[in-house]
């Protein structure tokens with residue numbers, strides 16, 4: 001069974017490992033540590049038993065939910081972890097009174113784009129050469145929550 005709940009400092013090593021396996025330019029562990037202390041930031045983990053198999057990081061800013069990262073450990077993908085983390089995030093946003101959710105995603109990241117489209121996100125804008133490491137374009141995707 002998968003359980004999603006707020007991360008604690010004890011989860012940071014597992015989050016860091018998943019991050020390093022998931023992104024071409026991983027954020028440092030200290031970034032996630034800082035998120036735990038930021039009032040408008042949320043860092044959730046998905047656990048199977050005692051193992052952290054995925055995480056989601058997002059901000060609740062006035063009436064907008066900003067998705068920053070969602071990642072599943074490579075050996076746990078296509079098992080519904082990402083979709084459940086996203087569902088939980090969107091429910092949290094609705095509960096906090098957010099009217100919309102927004103995110104940027106690499107235009108080459110087909111798994112993530114499919115995940116977001118399945119949840120109802122739609123592309124509203126393309127930011128050319130947004131990612132500095134390789135010049136990939138970003139899709140700006142939005143979902144109405146209200």
Ligand SMILES: CC(C)(COP(=O)(O)OP(=O)(O)OC[C@H]1O[C@@H](n2cnc3c(N)ncnc32)[C@H](O)[C@@H]1OP(=O)(O)O)[C@@H](O)C(=O)NCCC(=O)NCCS
Nearest residue numbers: 022069070071072077078079080081082083111112114115
């Ligand atoms: C994107 C990511 C989080 C998806 O996590 P996941 O746990 O494998 O996703 P789920 O199993 O919940 O998949 C939900 C839906 O997303 C879509 N999807 C997920 N992975 C996909 C893939 N490789 N190809 C096509 N569609 C995919 C499908 O619609 C899927 O539903 P289905 O399995 O019923 O077809 C995961 O691939 C990942 O960690 N990628 C690296 C990090 C990243 O790029 N994060 C997104 C940017 S912040």
